[in-house]
Amino acid sequence: MTAESPLLGLAELQALAQQPHRACQCPLADCTGWTSVPGHRWPGSALVAVGTLRHAEGAEPTFEEWHPQRTRIDSPDAPLAVHHYPCNRAEVFACKQCQQVVLKYDETGGYYFDSRARRVHSPSLLCDPSPP
Ligand SMILES: [Zn+2]
DSSP states (O other): OOTTOOBOOHHHHHHHHTSOOOOOOOTTTTOSSOEEOOGGGOOGGGEEEEEESSOSSSSOOOOOOOOTTOOOTTOTTOOEETTSTTGGGOEEEEETTTOOEEEEEEEEETTEEEEEEEEOOOGGGEEOOOOO
């Protein structure tokens, strides 16, 4: 995370996700749902950071998830609610070759650290219901 990453909202993310995509062998093409991507597998050189969904100031963002259709957090068809968990902790990247948008957040526990990534494969999954 860098200090200069601009804070993105739903409209900006939808605009990024709707850009025309070129064919690409994205290393993260399989991450249609939130997928664990250990640091050594993170294709940093293939991606460019475009922003963050994480508010730098204010209260700790919610851990509430948004699953009106009974999806699970790792479902490929789970909504991407920008102010719900885990989008509200995510950094936003784009593939340099095909402009596919990828979100990434770090899951931490007591003895546990994991980076999870999800490609925004369908702009229609993006939404912004009222935060809980
Ligand atoms: Zn790509």
